[in-house]
Amino acid sequence: MVNAADPNAIRAVRAIIARAKRWDLFFALLGILSLMVGVLTFSVLFLDMAIQGVPRLDLEFFTSFPSRRAANAGILSAWVGTVLVMLVTALAAVPLGVAAGVYLEEYAPKNWITDIIEINISNLAGIPSIVYGLLALGLFVYYFGFGQSILSAGLTLALLILPVIIVATREAIRAIPQSIHEGSYACGATTWQTVRDHILPYSSAGILTGVIIGMARAIGETAPIITIGALTFIAFLPTAPFSGEPPAGLFDWIFAPFTVMPIQMFNWTSRPEAAFTVNAAAAGFVLVFMTLAMNGLAIYVRYRLRKNIKW
Amino acid sequence: MKSLKIAAVVAAAFASASVYAQALIKIDGSSTVFPVTEAVAEDFQKAKKGNVRVTVGISGTGGGFKKFCRGETDISDASRPILKKEMEDCAKAGIKYVELPVAFDALTVVVNPKNSFIKQLTVAELKKMWEPGAQGKITKWNQVNPAWPDAPLKLFGPGADSGTFDYFTEAVNGKSKSSRGDFTASEDDNVLVQGVSRDNNALGFFGFAYYDENKGKLKAVPIVNPKGKAVMPSIDAVMAGEYEPLARPIFIYVSAKSMDRPEVREFVEFYLKEGGKLAKEVKYVPLGAADYKHALDNFSKKKTGTAFGGEAEVGVKVADLLKRNPKE
Numbered sequence: 360m361v362n363a364a365d366p367n368a369i370r371a372v373r374a375i376i377a378r379a380k381r382w383d384l385f386f387a388l389l390g391i392l393s394l395m396v397g398v399l400t401f402s403v404l405f406l407d408m409a410i411q412g413v414p415r416l417d418l419e420f421f422t423s424f425p426s427r428r429a430a431n432a433g434i435l436s437a438w439v440g441t442v443l444v445m446l447v448t449a450l451a452a453v454p455l456g457v458a459a460g461v462y463l464e465e466y467a468p469k470n471w472i473t474d475i476i477e478i479n480i481s482n483l484a485g486i487p488s489i490v491y492g493l494l495a496l497g498l499f500v501y502y503f504g505f506g507q508s509i510l511s512a513g514l515t516l517a518l519l520i521l522p523v524i525i526v527a528t529r530e531a532i533r534a535i536p537q538s539i540h541e542g543s544y545a546c547g548a549t550t551w552q553t554v555r556d557h558i559l560p561y562s563s564a565g566i567l568t569g570v571i572i573g574m575a576r577a578i579g580e581t582a583p584i585i586t587i588g589a590l591t592f593i594a595f596l597p598t599a600p601f602s603g604e605p606p607a608g609l610f611d612w613i614f615a616p617f618t619v620m621p622i623q624m625f626n627w628t629s630r631p632e633a634a635f636t637v638n639a640a641a642a643g644f645v646l647v648f649m650t651l652a653m654n655g656l657a658i659y660v661r662y663r664l665r666k667n668i669k670w
Numbered sequence: 671m672k673s674l675k676i677a678a679v680v681a682a683a684f685a686s687a688s689v690y691a692q693a694l695i696k697i698d699g700s701s702t703v704f705p706v707t708e709a710v711a712e713d714f715q716k717a718k719k720g721n722v723r724v725t726v727g728i729s730g731t732g733g734g735f736k737k738f739c740r741g742e743t744d745i746s747d748a749s750r751p752i753l754k755k756e757m758e759d760c761a762k763a764g765i766k767y768v769e770l771p772v773a774f775d776a777l778t779v780v781v782n783p784k785n786s787f788i789k790q791l792t793v794a795e796l797k798k799m800w801e802p803g804a805q806g807k808i809t810k811w812n813q814v815n816p817a818w819p820d821a822p823l824k825l826f827g828p829g830a831d832s833g834t835f836d837y838f839t840e841a842v843n844g845k846s847k848s849s850r851g852d853f854t855a856s857e858d859d860n861v862l863v864q865g866v867s868r869d870n871n872a873l874g875f876f877g878f879a880y881y882d883e884n885k886g887k888l889k890a891v892p893i894v895n896p897k898g899k900a901v902m903p904s905i906d907a908v909m910a911g912e913y914e915p916l917a918r919p920i921f922i923y924v925s926a927k928s929m930d931r932p933e934v935r936e937f938v939e940f941y942l943k944e945g946g947k948l949a950k951e952v953k954y955v956p957l958g959a960a961d962y963k964h965a966l967d968n969f970s971k972k973k974t975g976t977a978f979g980g981e982a983e984v985g986v987k988v989a990d991l992l993k994r995n996p997k998e
Contacts, residue, residue, distance in 0.1 A: 427709040592726035631883035
């Protein structure tokens with residue numbers, strides 16, 4: 360028992376508090392420093408690119424095809440290619456990833472097979488992307504005969520981000536209070552009814568975040584896309600829906616040859632003329648902006664969806 | 671009456687099909703040949719007003735031949751002649767081809783602008799620096815030539831996968847791919863430019879276009895040719911046949927099957943007619959006018975096969991190459 364009036368005891372307690380506070384401050388500083396390493400590195404790189412590239416950005420840059428003359432060269436085929444590949448990726452990866460995540464959380468029996476599947480999914484997220492590229496080259500390009508097309512590229516990137524989406528889906532579902540589950544089952548709902556009416560609506564914000572994080576990773580991928588045969592010079596756009604060779608359909612473009620933004624950028628950086636470096640910086644700025652825009656959209660949608668949830 | 675209507679619809683469909691069926695020419699291969707092919711493809715598509723589509727990829731000379739011999743591409747860009755192994759692959763798949771030289775690249779040896787003691791280099795001196803036996807032993811400039819200072823020798827060159835490396839080692843060390851391994855290698859020539867421009871004791875080599883674009887940061891070294899004359903790399907020197915042995919021809923290989931398609935034939939003819947002018951624009955060296963004509967002649971006669979027989983060669987005249995009877 361410390362005597363409250365004993366000045367020595369008070370001093371000792373104060374010393375302990377002061378030491379604890381010093382540690383607190385030290386740790387906060389360390390945290391800020393660690394954060395700055397990432398933020399500052401990115402800021403410097405981004406600013407450097409922006410200063411070089413932004414003056415190059417005009418409407419013509421977005422509406423011109425690549426060219427041997429740096430001043431005429433643009434990113435039309437690259438950004439259209441990137442958008443279309445991302446579209447295929449999202450259409451393939453989101454239903455598969457969400458369904459797999461829901462199955463693992465809600466339906467899968469807890470046994471060793473499920474455990475093995477879970478471990479494998481976590482491992483898949485760490486596999487180098489070039490391995491996916493080689494798998495896709497054999498499977499999609501040659502075995503299924505999709506060729507060097509937007510479809511092959513989109514499916515390859517879908518494989519790449521599938522683990523990210525599955526893991527995000529499961530995390531989002533686990534964040535839902537157990538009482539919601541139990542309440543639903545107590546009212547006599549089947550598992551599917553529970554999933555449809557409760558689990559999916561409440562977890563959609565988290566799932567969406569995962570999807571966007573995965574897409575943001577996929578948009579910058581170069582290695583697997585080059586492996587499956589993306590091109591470097593392409594001065595035409597994929598066939599628009601219903602305008603191709605009869606019988607023209609809505610999805611003719613998925614078999615079109617293509618290029619994507621990172622490849623266009625890389626090609627420009629490896630050119631001898633310094634003017635192409637400016638083009639590369641401008642393309643890089645657009646690519647980072649696309650990624651940031653996707654993240655921004657994710658934050659906004661998550662905010663909107665969260666507002667509608669009332670437990 | 672009804673059948674007539676159906677016939678009309680079918681006919682209309684076919685008529686529109688011929689409008690829609692846009693011809694596509696697929697090209698892949700060497701990154702060295704890429705700038706020339708890209709320039710030709712760009713102008714050809716403009717000349718055809720978008721009715722013919724051309725795609726150009728960069729898989730490297732070897733990667734390009736892999737696709738070419740699988741029948742996936744119509745034309746393959748190559749910075750070296752086709753090798754025996756690749757000839758066999760093509761033969762197995764029944765792919766015949768016409769080999770066409772389209773331009774020269776001048777391999778340029780560069781040093782830092784502050785380097786004042788190098789006035790010229792002989793092939794023997796280059797060999798002393800680059801041969802496999804030099805690894806770990808030749809580390810100072812005065813070991814190559816006693817007249818040079820006692821300063822560290824820092825070497826920069828393209829990676830072992832590039833055709834530039836293959837040709838340089840063949841020309842200097844007498845055997846393709848045989849070289850010392852302890853030099854700074856990069857597949858990106860701009861990295862080599864940076865390296866040599868920042869190090870006073872550096873020496874490196876790469877394609878002429880990269881030197882020409884960075885003349886302020888680098889100093890090109892005249893190379894003593896077999897006739898004993900030191901020659902600075904330049905478009906004129908290569909055209910005059912004086913920049914030897916580091917001027918190398920670059921090629922396109924056209925699949926014989928694709929030659930039956932009029933758009934491919936037209937494209938190659940366009941390449942051989944306009945290629946010289948466009949090559950010069952992207953800092954490559956055009957062949958002589960007679961050589962382009964000869965190549966065009968070989969093309970129209972569909973002379974299939976390679977003039978090299980699967981072996982690398984240094985210092986052959988393009989005119990002599992074109993006269994040879996190609997082997998398959």
